[in-house]
Amino acid sequence: MKIPAFLRLTIRNVVVNTDMGTMIFMLGLPTLYLFVMGFMFQGIVPTGLQIKQNGLDIPYTTFLAPGIIALQSFTAGNIGGGMLWSDRRWGMFEQIMVGPFRRFEYLLGIICVSIFFAIVGSLIMLAFALAIPVSFNYNLIGVLSFLVTIVMGTILFSSLFLIISGIAKSMQAYQTITIVLFFLLDFASTSFYNITSSTPVWLVYIADINPLTYISNILRDSFIYGVNYQTFTSMGIIFAGMVVLFAISMRVYRNIRSGI
C-alpha cells in the first residue's frame, strides 16, 4: 500500500506530537477552562452571569463551550506551525529536505496535522461540553459552519505559527512570542466573555482584530443562536485572514535556508 508523501509526513507529525506535554496543552488546559471556569463563574454569580443574546437566556457554561472549542484552532495551529520551529531546531527539517519529499509536501504535512488535531480536539471538547451538559441546538448548517470555521481558523493559526517558526532566531524568542500570543489572543477575545458596553475601548479594538473573536462568534451561532447573515460575514473575515497569513507564510517558508 502506497501512502502519499504528505500523508506519511502527517502521520509522522501526529506521532511526534502525541506526547504528554502536547496533550495537556491541547486537551487538559481547555478542559480545565471548561469545567473550572464554567462552573466557578456560574456558581459564584448564578444569575448575574446569565448571558442574554437575541432575547435568549444562556447559562455561562453553554456560552463558554463554543469559545473553548474555538481555542482548539489556535492550539492546533500552534502545534502544527510550531513543528517547523522544532524541526529546524532539532535538525529534522534539513533531514526531511534531503529525503524523498518536496518542499510543499512538508508544508502540507504541517497543515494536515494541524487540521487533524483541531478536529479531534474540538470533537473531544464538544463531547465534554455535552457532558456538562450544555444546551446546544443542532442542525446541518450549524455543524457545517462549525467544521468549515475550525478548518479555516486552524489554517490561519498554523500559518501564523509557520511565520513565527520561520523567522524566530532563538528558542527564547519563539517561546516568548508563543506565550504572549497565547494570553493575548485567548483572553482578549470573545472566547470567555462577551464584549459589553463596559469593556474598555482598547480591549474592544484588540478583540476586533483577533481571529478568535470571530471564530468564537461563529461557533456560538452554529451551536446556540443559529447561523445568520452575521455568521457569514465573520466567516468571510476568517477566510480573508487565512488567505493573507497563508500567503505570507509561504513567502517566509520559501526563503528558509537550512539551519537556524
Add this chain to the structure above:
Amino acid sequence: MPENYIEIENLRKTYDGKKYALDGLTFNTGKGEIYGLLGKNGAGKSTSIKIMTTLIGFNSGKGTVAGYDIVKEAAKIRKCIGVVQQEESYDFATVENNFKLAGLLWEVGREERDSRMNELIDLFGLDEIRKKRMFDLSGGQKKRVQVAREFMHDMKVIFLDEPTVGLDPIMRRKILDYIRQKANKGLTVLFTTQNLEEADMICDRIGIINNGMIVEEGTSSQLKNKYGNLRTLTIWAGDESMLSKEQVQNIFSDLSFDQLEVKENVITIITKNLEKNLGKIMSLLSANNIQVERINVENPTLDDVFIKVVQK
C-alpha cells in the same frame, strides 16, 4: 548514463557574496567506492555535502549524483540517497520510534522495518536505550542513533558528515566496519572527517579539501606515502651542548630528511621512515659524542599535512 556515481565539477558557492566556501571543487566517486573528504574546520566539507544532497544551491559549476543532475533532478536524487548530517537530527520521540518513523518516511514495509530496526539496534549497541527518549541520551548515543537510523532504507549513495565525532573507539570501529561492508555490496559512500587515521582506515580514495577546493587527492596509501609516514623527531642534547646546523648536517650527511632544524641543544627532524633510521640516528649522535638526554616522536597531525599541502 553513469549510475551510482558522484561527479562534481568546478563547484563554487558563496554564502555572503564575498568569501567562497567552495571555490572550484572538482572530484568524482565510483560505484561502491568510499571517498573521503578530509579537511579542517571551515574547509567546505559540509557545504559540499549540502549541495550534493540538494539542500542548498550554489553559484556555478555542475554535478551529478547517482547519474542525476543536482539541480534539474534534485527530487530523483533525494529518493536514492542517505544523509547523516553533521548537526544532530532526531525526532522528539523514543529511540525505537525514531527508527520506526524513518521507516515510515521511507516507505519501508512493517515487517522489513521491524527486522531492520532490530538488526541496527543490535549492531549499534542501542538495546539498553531503545525505549528512552532521544533527549535523554548522551551526545554519543544520539549520534549512534542518527547514523544507524539512516540505514533503515535502501540507497545508492550515502553522505556521512563527520559521523564518528564523539564516538568511543569501539563504536567508531564498528560503524566504519559496517560502512565498509555496505560499500562492498555496492553502496557509494561520501565520508567527511578531520581524522587522518580514520580516513586511512576506511576510504578507498581521499580528497584533501582546503579553502573550498581539492588540493590533494589519492588512495590512502598514495597519500600515506607522501605525507602519512612523516614523523617529527625531537632530540634534546645535554644542556652544555651548543650545536650548529652545519655540524648536525655533517653528522647526518648519509641520511636525507624532509626537514632539519637545530636550535641550541635541540634538534628537530621531520622525516619518513623514521622507524628504519632511528637506530642509525642515535648511533651517529653517540659516535660524535653528542649526549642525548631525551627524545620525542610525534605523528603528523592533519595540520602538518595541510601545511605541507598548502605550501607546495
